[in-house]
Amino acid sequence: MATLATPAATLAPDARAAGQRLVNEWLRNVQTAPERGQPVAYVFVMGNAIEILRVFGFELVFPEINSLQTGVRKAAPDFLARAEDFGFSPDVCSYVKADVGLMLNDMQHPSGARIPRPDIAIASSLCNVYIKWAEIWERHFGASTFVLDIPGKRFASWRPIPGSPQYDADKRWVQGQLEDLIAQCERITGRKFDPDKLAEVEANVNEMIRLWVEILKLNQGRPAPYNSMLDGLTYIGVLNAWRGTPEGVAYMRLLRDEVAAKVARGEGRVKDERYRLIFSGTPCYVNMRRMVELFELHGGVFAASDYLTYAAGGLDSSGLFYDPARPLESLAEVTTLASQLGLSNHFFSHHTLAQQVKEYNADGIVYHGIKSCRTVATSMADNREYVTSRYGLPTLYIESDLIDPRYWSDAQIKNRVDAFFEVLEQRRLLKGEA
Amino acid sequence: MATDAIDTESAFTSILARCHALSLRQQIAGDDAHKAIGYFPVYFPEEIVHAAGLLPYALLGGGNRVEVRYADARIGSFVCSICRTTTELGLNHSLGEMAGFFAQPICDAAKHMAGIWGRNFPQQDPQILALPQNVSSPAAARYVYDEYQRLRTILAEKVGRAITDDEIRASLGVYNENRRLQRALYAIKRDDPSRLSTVEAYLLIRAGTRIRREEHNVMLREALDLLARRRVRPMDKPRVIFVGGFCEQPPLEMIETIEDVCFIVDDDLLIGQRWITEDIPEQGDPVWALAESYIQRSASSPVQYDVRKPKEETLMTMLREARAEAAIISAAKFCEPGLDDQLALSRRLDREHIPHLVLEFEEKMTSFEQMAMQVETFAETLLFE
Ligand code: SF4
Numbered sequence A: 001m002a003t004l005a006t007p008a009a010t011l012a013p014d015a016r017a018a019g020q021r022l023v024n025e026w027l028r029n030v031q032t033a034p035e036r037g038q039p040v041a042y043v044f045v046m047g048n049a050i051e052i053l054r055v056f057g058f059e060l061v062f063p064e065i066n067s068l069q070t071g072v073r074k075a076a077p078d079f080l081a082r083a084e085d086f087g088f089s090p091d092v093c094s095y096v097k098a099d100v101g102l103m104l105n106d107m108q109h110p111s112g113a114r115i116p117r118p119d120i121a122i123a124s125s126l127c128n129v130y131i132k133w134a135e136i137w138e139r140h141f142g143a144s145t146f147v148l149d150i151p152g153k154r155f156a157s158w159r160p161i162p163g164s165p166q167y168d169a170d171k172r173w174v175q176g177q178l179e180d181l182i183a184q185c186e187r188i189t190g191r192k193f194d195p196d197k198l199a200e201v202e203a204n205v206n207e208m209i210r211l212w213v214e215i216l217k218l219n220q221g222r223p224a225p226y227n228s229m230l231d232g233l234t235y236i237g238v239l240n241a242w243r244g245t246p247e248g249v250a251y252m253r254l255l256r257d258e259v260a261a262k263v264a265r266g267e268g269r270v271k272d273e274r275y276r277l278i279f280s281g282t283p284c285y286v287n288m289r290r291m292v293e294l295f296e297l298h299g300g301v302f303a304a305s306d307y308l309t310y311a312a313g314g315l316d317s318s319g320l321f322y323d324p325a326r327p328l329e330s331l332a333e334v335t336t337l338a339s340q341l342g343l344s345n346h347f348f349s350h351h352t353l354a355q356q357v358k359e360y361n362a363d364g365i366v367y368h369g370i371k372s373c374r375t376v377a378t379s380m381a382d383n384r385e386y387v388t389s390r391y392g393l394p395t396l397y398i399e400s401d402l403i404d405p406r407y408w409s410d411a412q413i414k415n416r417v418d419a420f421f422e423v424l425e426q427r428r429l430l431k432g433e434a
Numbered sequence B: 001m002a003t004d005a006i007d008t009e010s011a012f013t014s015i016l017a018r019c020h021a022l023s024l025r026q027q028i029a030g031d032d033a034h035k036a037i038g039y040f041p042v043y044f045p046e047e048i049v050h051a052a053g054l055l056p057y058a059l060l061g062g063g064n065r066v067e068v069r070y071a072d073a074r075i076g077s078f079v080c081s082i083c084r085t086t087t088e089l090g091l092n093h094s095l096g097e098m099a100g101f102f103a104q105p106i107c108d109a110a111k112h113m114a115g116i117w118g119r120n121f122p123q124q125d126p127q128i129l130a131l132p133q134n135v136s137s138p139a140a141a142r143y144v145y146d147e148y149q150r151l152r153t154i155l156a157e158k159v160g161r162a163i164t165d166d167e168i169r170a171s172l173g174v175y176n177e178n179r180r181l182q183r184a185l186y187a188i189k190r191d192d193p194s195r196l197s198t199v200e201a202y203l204l205i206r207a208g209t210r211i212r213r214e215e216h217n218v219m220l221r222e223a224l225d226l227l228a229r230r231r232v233r234p235m236d237k238p239r240v241i242f243v244g245g246f247c248e249q250p251p252l253e254m255i256e257t258i259e260d261v262c263f264i265v266d267d268d269l270l271i272g273q274r275w276i277t278e279d280i281p282e283q284g285d286p287v288w289a290l291a292e293s294y295i296q297r298s299a300s301s302p303v304q305y306d307v308r309k310p311k312e313e314t315l316m317t318m319l320r321e322a323r324a325e326a327a328i329i330s331a332a333k334f335c336e337p338g339l340d341d342q343l344a345l346s347r348r349l350d351r352e353h354i355p356h357l358v359l360e361f362e363e364k365m366t367s368f369e370q371m372a373m374q375v376e377t378f379a380e381t382l383l384f385e
């Protein structure tokens, strides 16, 4: 196996350039993996056991990122149409359809990259569509799929208590499967599992998460130094692709320093920050800049978003770090906790959202429903009703799609956003805060 | 028809009439309302509920008989009908105060049902019974066992006493018999479809979700006895299988429409009721037996990943064993797992040159003319092939 030149060993002085370099580096590594004899794993952002894959030297492909990039690059309609012509219903998750479009395009991505086929695909149960999606790969690539069932929270106030019999049962299940996965990776790569390497990867993840939590907290101050639904999206892109690596740690450190410096200078993302909002749901990648702009025009910033938790593996929510002295057990523990506290929250997020409003000193919640993402959007309306009536919080519900521009209706969304700010303004007047 | 044949037919018809009335009933009957443990599809280990002296109550949506007034404001327009009408039955108080509510991680919409119930009916202690997706892992049986023990503890708290192994074993016996009887119905439907239609078999099985299992056993025994004596005129129709009814249920009229021109000799309607395919051992630890059977003696559906049961092979086996010449591959509207599988299955059938018809349905459909035309055309092509 050929070795790679150490990527981005010395990072650019600013986080944006460093992030861009790392993303390009990662894409290059992915593309050249087959010629370097390096195995490739397809993974999702929720529940992916990246730590184990790193031990075996897999290059990571994130099909969700491939799909969202078709949206960002305005190529999604063509990819979606191909999948629908192939027979997929318009009601199927548009990420899946974009990926099918990519397969039908011989894996030639609009970014110019040719995405290699997987040696293994890992689908967790945190979104059931992941599993159906992986079944498509099984058929298309003949790839071996590993379904990682991670039990989520069973009800809103579910609190996994490490050491309790219930928690042990869930952890034992996750650990059993991780052991199966290790055996499968050994078969695929012909390498033996190295627990020391796992410990090393975990130590890097710990540091990345520690920094990431700091970065999230820095947005609690006013003005918010970044917009979680714009800048935040690029942060988590790098965090996912480089999780568990020294480069990832260096990037997060640079980012933390930069964000902290902005806070020290009192510099906000929005020039005159008037409203702080929590965003719940997935982005509209095909029009995210426009969406954010509609809010920023009113001085509104997304100070936090649940997306930054679940699309980044949920580790920030568990409050626990890996114990590299017991690497495998600890991986099972933290994976279970992250799933129960962060990744399965869409179903019961009402209290957490209200809590975030407090922590981020926010004025309201914006729900973004995605027609084809039932994981995130099924019960948003009910959630909103609860949060409004129980906590008296102003909320807005808008609907579009992750990447399908057919569902973006600019005038309609703008009207709703404008009306929402009127409500916020009135509340402020009533409170005498204008 | 001789008198005894008339008597047989009328006795059978009256059983079916009762089943039909039960399937239309949206409220939980009288005293049972406070004993009901509602569960959302597909499968649920009813034996544990039964052993606790509670009533397992399969939530099957509101079909095409419920007017949705409240749920539309709570659930996205892009979600399947069973989620919507079940929520409606909760919000319009049809389901009353159930003693418990469980959803399972069969799909992402279903997981949200636990959240919706939790926000609106917290007193019903709603939650997820986290049945696993990765059932072929060696660790799976132990995990299911632990999750079932959790359920046992929750139910014991509700009834204020422990649920003993002997009680669960007795329930296993009742349910084993129930499943044997269901299998007998399916065998008739397969081997002698003129004797028992799918609508009839379906109604007989669905009734079991609304009455005590012991009572249902009596009903099925009686029905089987009558069926053995039923006078039938053999008919000649194409033999097809029907898939896509594992969760949201197609309207009865849709099954009738198909049966007007075809025999449905096997199907996955209410598959959760028949999930366990053989008797569960009644010796040893009964919870372990239940958990292990979930893994080792079970059917399959689009909402459970099982590497041992590739969906296309399962379909081919179903066709072969039912001696069917064609398949109807359906899916509920907005049901992502069903829609995804629909494509995979129809591609395989294309490859095998097996005629098939792809249909999308919604439980709340009320107009079937167009579907009837499609099905008739399909049946005609089968006759002339
Ligand atoms: S359903 Fe939602 S969470 Fe699942 S893959 Fe699609 S976009 Fe992602």
Ligand code: SF4
Binding pocket: B041, B080, B081, B082, B083, B106, B107, B108, B109, B110, B247, B248, B303, B332, B334, B335, B336, B337, B338
């Ligand atoms: S019908 Fe399909 S989408 Fe709806 S709850 Fe059932 S499995 Fe889920």
